[in-house]
Each structure stands twice: as structure tokens, then as C-alpha cells.
Amino acid sequence: MFDAKKLEQIAKQIHESMPAPVKELGSDVNQKVQQVIQGQLNKLDVVSREEFDVQTQVLLRTRQKLNELDAKFAEIETKLSEK
Template sequence: MSPEVISQRLQQLLQQTPFASLGEDVQQLLQARLQTMLTNMNLVTREEFDVQCEVLARTQAKLAELEQRLAALADAPASNTADSDIAASETPSESNSTPQQPAD
């Protein structure tokens, strides 16, 4: 919200309250005080908020993708280990079709 919009809304609010009968100086003092409080709240514009929401959505999507890739990589060594265990359990005579000659 721009300061002008805040000022207009404050004027409307003041006109609807008992403060409308107060002098211009008191109204300006209240307006200045309110704007100071709003400034100290570190509020962001709607545009800034929307941009940050988009950044967050992209970050969450990237995180989900990386978690899936990590899970796939964590499962990959387990399947590679199982394949190598099967290959290691075969003896050379089982994998070689030519008979061995006895040593003299």
C-alpha cells in the first residue's frame, strides 16, 4: 500500500470516528504516528509477496525433484550390490565350459 492510499484511508476512518471533531493538528499527528508504526512493521507489497511465493514454489519443486533423485541413487547401489553378489557366487569352473586338465 502506498503512503497516499494509507493517508486517504486514514482520513476516511478519522471522519467516521469521534476524532473528526479534533483539530487538523491532532489528525496530522495521528496520521504521522500510524505511518511510522506501519513503516516499522517491515510490511511488503503484494507484488513482492507474490514474487516470493513463486520463488518458494520453484524451490519446493526443485527440492522434491532432488529428493526423488537421491532416493533413486540410494536404491541404485543396493541393486548393483545384488548383481555383483550373484556374479561373485559363480565359481570359475561353472562359468568356464572347458574342462580343466589335472596337474602332473
């Protein structure tokens, strides 16, 4: 769901800001930081950018169809009121 490269960057930044003795533990700390970040992000109630963009397009198409139906309905109402 989240970009792995961005997670790696965040984990790297956290790892670099740690004290030297902790840094010396190496990739285990970096991997654990990534796991913790991923776990916390998964708990959030968010959607991916791709899913958001897809739903935005669906909403736009639905709104367009609704506007078309509103126009047709108004046209039918006008015709019926003229009779």
C-alpha cells in the same frame, strides 16, 4: 511500502470521527494523521503483499526443485543398492 490510498482512507475516517473544532483545522490535521499512521506502520515488522507473493513463488520453485532432487537421489540409491 503501504498503499497511499488506503492510508488516505484511514486518515479520512479518523479525521471524520474527530470533534468539529478539530476538523476545522483542515488538511493540516489530515496530513498529520497520515504521517503518524505511516510512522507507526513503518515500525511494524511486515512485508508488502508484492514482496510476500514474490517470496511465495520463490519458495514454491525451490520446493519443486527439492522434490525433483529427492526423486533423483532415491533413483540413484536404488541403482547403487542393486549392484
